[in-house]
Amino acid sequence: MELTKTFLANLDQIGAWGVLVTDANLVVEGWNRWLEKHSGKVSSDVVGRRLSEIYPDLAIRNLDHYYRQAQDGQSVILSQRFHQYLLPMPPTVSTPDLMHMQQTARISPIVQDGQVRGTLTLIEDVTERVATELELRKQARQLEEANRQKDDFLAMLAHELRNPLAPIRNGMRVLDIIDSGGHEAAETRKMIERQVSHMARLVDDLLDVSRIDRGKVRLVRGRCDIVGIVRQVAQDFRLILSDSGLSLSVQLPAEPCWIMADEIRLAQIVSNLLQNANKFTNAGGRVDLALQVLRDEKAIQISVSDTGIGMTPETLANVFDAFSQAESSLDRNEGGLGLGLALVKGLIELHGGTIKALSSGIGNGSEFIVRLPLTDAPTEVDRPTAAQPLPQSAVRTVLVIEDNQDTATTLKTLIKHLGFEVEIALSGTEGVELARSMRPNVVLCDIGLPGLDGFAVARELRKSDATRHAFLIAQSGYGQPEDIRRSKEAGFDLHLIKPVDFKELARILKSSTSPTTDRPS
Amino acid sequence: MQLTEFQQDAVTEIINIAFSRAGASLSDLTRSRVDLEVPEVSVHSIAEISTAVGKFVNGDVATVHQVFGGGVSGDAFLLLNFDGAVQLVDILTGSQTAGHTLSVSAREVITEVGNILMNACLGVFGNLLHMRVSFSVPRISLDDLGVMVRSLIVDEKALHHALVVGARFKMRGHEITGCLILVLGISSFELFLNSVEEWAARSEAGEES
Numbered sequence: 001m002e003l004t005k006t007f008l009a010n011l012d013q014i015g016a017w018g019v020l021v022t023d024a025n026l027v028v029e030g031w032n033r034w035l036e037k038h039s040g041k042v043s044s045d046v047v048g049r050r051l052s053e054i055y056p057d058l059a060i061r062n063l064d065h066y067y068r069q070a071q072d073g074q075s076v077i078l079s080q081r082f083h084q085y086l087l088p089m090p091p092t093v094s095t096p097d098l099m100h101m102q103q104t105a106r107i108s109p110i111v112q113d114g115q116v117r118g119t120l121t122l123i124e125d126v127t128e129r130v131a132t133e134l135e136l137r138k139q140a141r142q143l144e145e146a147n148r149q150k151d152d153f154l155a156m157l158a159h160e161l162r163n164p165l166a167p168i169r170n171g172m173r174v175l176d177i178i179d180s181g182g183h184e185a186a187e188t189r190k191m192i193e194r195q196v197s198h199m200a201r202l203v204d205d206l207l208d209v210s211r212i213d214r215g216k217v218r219l220v221r222g223r224c225d226i227v228g229i230v231r232q233v234a235q236d237f238r239l240i241l242s243d244s245g246l247s248l249s250v251q252l253p254a255e256p257c258w259i260m261a262d263e264i265r266l267a268q269i270v271s272n273l274l275q276n277a278n279k280f281t282n283a284g285g286r287v288d289l290a291l292q293v294l295r296d297e298k299a300i301q302i303s304v305s306d307t308g309i310g311m312t313p314e315t316l317a318n319v320f321d322a323f324s325q326a327e328s329s330l331d332r333n334e335g336g337l338g339l340g341l342a343l344v345k346g347l348i349e350l351h352g353g354t355i356k357a358l359s360s361g362i363g364n365g366s367e368f369i370v371r372l373p374l375t376d377a378p379t380e381v382d383r384p385t386a387a388q389p390l391p392q393s394a395v396r397t398v399l400v401i402e403d404n405q406d407t408a409t410t411l412k413t414l415i416k417h418l419g420f421e422v423e424i425a426l427s428g429t430e431g432v433e434l435a436r437s438m439r440p441n442v443v444l445c446d447i448g449l450p451g452l453d454g455f456a457v458a459r460e461l462r463k464s465d466a467t468r469h470a471f472l473i474a475q476s477g478y479g480q481p482e483d484i485r486r487s488k489e490a491g492f493d494l495h496l497i498k499p500v501d502f503k504e505l506a507r508i509l510k511s512s513t514s515p516t517t518d519r520p521s
Numbered sequence: 522m523q524l525t526e527f528q529q530d531a532v533t534e535i536i537n538i539a540f541s542r543a544g545a546s547l548s549d550l551t552r553s554r555v556d557l558e559v560p561e562v563s564v565h566s567i568a569e570i571s572t573a574v575g576k577f578v579n580g581d582v583a584t585v586h587q588v589f590g591g592g593v594s595g596d597a598f599l600l601l602n603f604d605g606a607v608q609l610v611d612i613l614t615g616s617q618t619a620g621h622t623l624s625v626s627a628r629e630v631i632t633e634v635g636n637i638l639m640n641a642c643l644g645v646f647g648n649l650l651h652m653r654v655s656f657s658v659p660r661i662s663l664d665d666l667g668v669m670v671r672s673l674i675v676d677e678k679a680l681h682h683a684l685v686v687g688a689r690f691k692m693r694g695h696e697i698t699g700c701l702i703l704v705l706g707i708s709s710f711e712l713f714l715n716s717v718e719e720w721a722a723r724s725e726a727g728e729e730s
Contacts, residue, residue, distance in 0.1 A: 062549070069640065069644075072644070073591070073647075073653065073654065073655035073656070074640045074643075074644060074655070074656050075587070075636075075655075075656045075657055075658040075659070076636055076640065077629070077632050077633050077636050077658065077659055078633065079626070079629035079630050079632065079633040080626060080629060081610075081614055081626050081627075081629060081630045082550050082551075082614075082630065082633060104629055106658045108657075108658055109655060111655050114591070114653065116655075126625075126626075129625060129626070130626070133624070133626060
């Protein structure tokens with residue numbers, strides 16, 4: 001016993017641990033000063049008593065078997081994460097989350113001549129560490145929540161920003177049709193058109209990134225010739241790059257290469273990569289676009305490299321993060337939201353592919369390498385909604401139901417110029433009433449109407465003999481398969497996503513036979 | 522070195538008993554069903570251990586080490602791929618590790634898991650083989666597998682054998698495979714195998730279940 005006391009006194013000088021020594025029957029022999037201080041039990045009160053008598057809750061908390069293991073010669077560790085504490089003591093850090101001092105404990109047998117003579121318990125106070133971890137977790141949850149709210153806000157912002165773009169675009173088309181104002185006006189209209197297109201692209205990117213982050217993008221996969229898609233995008237970009245003083249070299253296989261993918265999204269991926277090269281390469285530079293089929297790896301590889309400004313290792317590490325851009329201190333800062341590459345990465349991953357970025361540093365250009373799985377694609381395209389052809393009879397009257405006055409008015413003007421009779425209604429209720437008296441051939445109806453929404457309008461129109469046979473087209477900012485399904489169920493023949501491409505709408509209205517497609521994004 | 526079919530079956534059976542106990546202990550701790558399976562058992566000289574261990578883990582590994590002594594003596598190791606260790610902590614504690622790290626708390630969890638597994642094995646060996654085995658407190662280290670294996674070879678000059686056991690944790694639809702290694706000196710290894718054979722013979726004769 002004296003030896004144990006001396007041993008414990010020496011241990012007290014080495015470190016801040018609780019040290020408990022028992023004999024082979026778990027009768028306490030040693031109780032150091034640390035334990036006295038934190039447990040409130042002085043050595044003379046516990047020495048000589050059985051541990052189970054001092055701490056009966058050890059058995060209740062199923063911790064007594066660790067002592068039995070030690071009696072059998074096994075050393076054990078009790079991690080804080082699983083057990084919180086071995087012996088109940090007040091917390092050493094004041095926090096409402098912790099009722100007891102948090103402990104990690106080690107229990108070892110004391111073996112002499114091959115026999116277990118007792119046990120040694122070392123208790124470490126880890127309360128401060130646990131309190132810090134709890135606080136960090138709390139902060140992480142708050143950050144996640146803030147991030148979710150930001151994503152929701154961006155999604156709503158992008159959606160709301162889309163709405164005013166539609167009437168502006170329509171207005172431009174009206175001005176084109178009526179051909180007002182001579183050469184200067186035409187140039188100004190082109191400028192406005194370019195800027196509106198640019199803004200629409202930014203808003204679409206914002207909406208896409210937000211949807212990818214929230215797992216709300218669904219691909220419309222079909223059998224695509226990736227070579228043809230890349231060739232088409234390259235052709236579209238040749239002029240754009242040339243305007244920037246850049247040359248484009250394209251290397252593609254001669255034969256088509258079929259993969260199961262979303263055709264439009266694939267074009268978007270290649271387009272964004274070329275757009276990126278265009279932004280970060282100075283005039284006189286070169287952009288190389290190549291596609292290889294890696295048969296052994298059952299993959300295709302697309303690489304886009306440039307002789308542009310290149311990237312630092314720091315930029316490279318975050319290049320696919322949303323809102324990340326090359327530093328503005330570099331001479332060339334092309335603006336934008338920094339979403340293009342984040343979007344590319346998200347879309348590639350949705351296709352089961354990978355992308356990596358390479359750069360040997362500032363001034364040495366960049367390269368992006370995309371890999372997409374090559375699959376034995378079925379021949380059938382699973383695009384979910386093929387639009388119905390319009391009835392054979394010529395379309396003469398169109399009713400536009402739209403609560404945004406500007407959008408409604410500009411649509412009316414545009415459709416009138418196509419040779420139709422057009423009426424507008426600014427609410428669902430008004431639309432249903434007008435339709436019954438007007439008996440339109442086509443109803444173009446917004447979904448998000450106040451009061452009677454677009455779905456309810458469609459159901460009402462399908463009920464009435466006067467409007468049952470009208471061709472119903474839904475216009476919505478939402479294009480998920482679920483949105484399209486709801487439109488169909490309500491009675492719409494076609495679901496178009498805002499902003500509606502006017503040329504496409506004109507084709508639908510004019511054509512009574514040729515099929516068209518809508519496209520959920 | 523290769524185990525005879527009889528020895529292989531006997532060692533596998535003993536380890537299965539131990540893993541079943543360890544699984545029960547982990548299930549009690551986590552209040553969720555944890556199954557521990559033995560996909561493979563093999564014996565190798567310490568010089569050729571690298572290939573055997575490489576079937577289960579590679580790259581950066583978390584290693585829990587315990588020294589044991591008594592009837593047989595040696596070193597026991599539980600090896601988990603670093604990623605597997607992070608995932609194991611997450612599924613056992615029902616939490617989500619922020620970032621790709623093993624915090625001090627997470628290391629303690631892995632140490633306790635290794636401790637439970639190795640104590641179960643060595644405890645079962647001791648009981649079934651009628652040998653007294655005592656163990657040191659477990660320690661965890663993070664190293665590259667090559668470094669870890671080299672430390673085994675460099676430290677040991679005498680001829681040693683290693684019993685390499687795959688360890689497959691199954692819980693909440695996840696599966697993480699690690700590797701348990703028991704390194705024994707030649708005399709301990711022979712004693713171990715003799716005891717295993719005696720145990721198997723007693724079992725066959727119906728003296729033990």
